[in-house]
Amino acid sequence: xxxxxxxxxxxxxxxxxxxxxxxxxxxxxxxxxxxxxxxxxxxxxxxxxxxxxxxxxxxxxxxxxxxxxxxxxxxxxxxxxxxxxxxxxxxxxxxxxxxxxxxxxxxxxxxxxxxxxxxxxxxxxxxxxxxxxxxxxxxxxxxxxxxxxxxxxxxxxxxxxxxxxxxxxxxxxxxxxxxxxxxxxxxxxxxxxxxxxxxxxxxxxxxxxxxxxxxxxxxxxxxxxxxxxxxxxxxx
Numbered sequence: 001x002x003x004x005x006x007x008x009x010x011x012x013x014x015x016x017x018x019x020x021x022x023x024x025x026x027x028x029x030x031x032x033x034x035x036x037x038x039x040x041x042x043x044x045x046x047x048x049x050x051x052x053x054x055x056x057x058x059x060x061x062x063x064x065x066x067x068x069x070x071x072x073x074x075x076x077x078x079x080x081x082x083x084x085x086x087x088x089x090x091x092x093x094x095x096x097x098x099x100x101x102x103x104x105x106x107x108x109x110x111x112x113x114x115x116x117x118x119x120x121x122x123x124x125x126x127x128x129x130x131x132x133x134x135x136x137x138x139x140x141x142x143x144x145x146x147x148x149x150x151x152x153x154x155x156x157x158x159x160x161x162x163x164x165x166x167x168x169x170x171x172x173x174x175x176x177x178x179x180x181x182x183x184x185x186x187x188x189x190x191x192x193x194x195x196x197x198x199x200x201x202x203x204x205x206x207x208x209x210x211x212x213x214x215x216x217x218x219x220x221x222x223x224x225x226x227x228x229x230x231x232x233x234x235x236x
Contacts, residue, residue, distance in 0.1 A: 002102050002176065003145055003149065003172050003173075003176050005058075005062070006106055006109065006145075006148075006171055006172045006175060007141060007142075007172060009058060009110065010109060010110060010113045010171070011138060012054075013050055014110075014113045014114055014116075014134070014137065015117065015134065016050050017046060017050050017114045017118050018117040018118065018120060018121030018130050018133070019127060019130055020050060020121075021043075021046060021121035021122050021210075022121050022126065022129075022130055025121075025125060026126060040207045040210070042210070043115075043118050043119075043206060043207055047111065047114045047115060047118055051114060054110070097178070098175075098179050101174070101175060101188075102175050104192070105170065105171040105172075105175050105195075106171065108171060108199055109170075109171025109172070110171075111199050111203075112167065112171070112195065112198055112199045112202050113141065115202040115203045115206040116205075116206060117134060119202075119205060119207075119208075120134055120137065120209070121133070121134070122210045122212075140168050140169070141168075143163075143169060144168065144169035144171065144172035145172055147173045148172045148176040151173055151176040151177055151181070152176060152180055155177045155180050155181025155182070156181050156182065156183075160177060160181070161177075161183075164176075164183065164191060165187060165190055165191045165194065166194075167195045167198035168198070170194070
């Protein structure tokens with residue numbers, strides 16, 4: 001459930017970020033907005049705004065889902081007259097440590113992917129191109145999700161350890177290892193450090209893409225154009 005929640009949140013709201021960037025770019029309202037704020041500030045606002053919108057939707061959903069799961073036994077016994085059936089999830093078995101690690105990896109993982117989605121979204125000009133442009137990120141998060149399922153049976157295998165440390169898959173896989181396995185303290189520390197470094201790098205890279213991409217209409221900038229200083233200066 002934790003892996004599925006992480007996967008869906010990153011996938012759905014990451015696409016929201018990319019679509020929001022493309023919508024502003026295609027309507028050319030970005031030309032007005034850049035007079036009031038820098039492209040870096042606009043990107044940060046987009047990521048934080050949609051991130052808060054995601055939490056606004058996720059928190060009530062998680063709370064309601066938890067209440068429903070917790071009451072299924074009582075409902076089956078008192079309404080249906082039988083205590084059989086249902087998933088019988090014991091929420092008291094979920095430790096505070098597991099929940100804490102989930103929140104840490106969820107926030108860092110969302111920041112990482114949201115920044116990458118924003119950067120890629122700024123490189124396209126039409127909504128129809130968003131899914132194709134973001135396909136590599138979608139495939140990457142899918143690898144993390146299936147890696148988390150693989151981790152459930154062999155949480156301490158070499159493959160699970162690599163996926164739980166690699167920044168693009170660790171937000172999903174490490175949570176599974178924390179819940180069903182026993183990762184070493186150095187693995188957790190290395191995973192968090194690499195994830196933070198990846199977030200900083202992704203934000204910097206996305207900001208550069210954003211500066212170059214939001215003002216380019218009808219064309220796909222090349223890698224040379226994205227990293228050329230004169231393009232960055234003009235975009236500012």
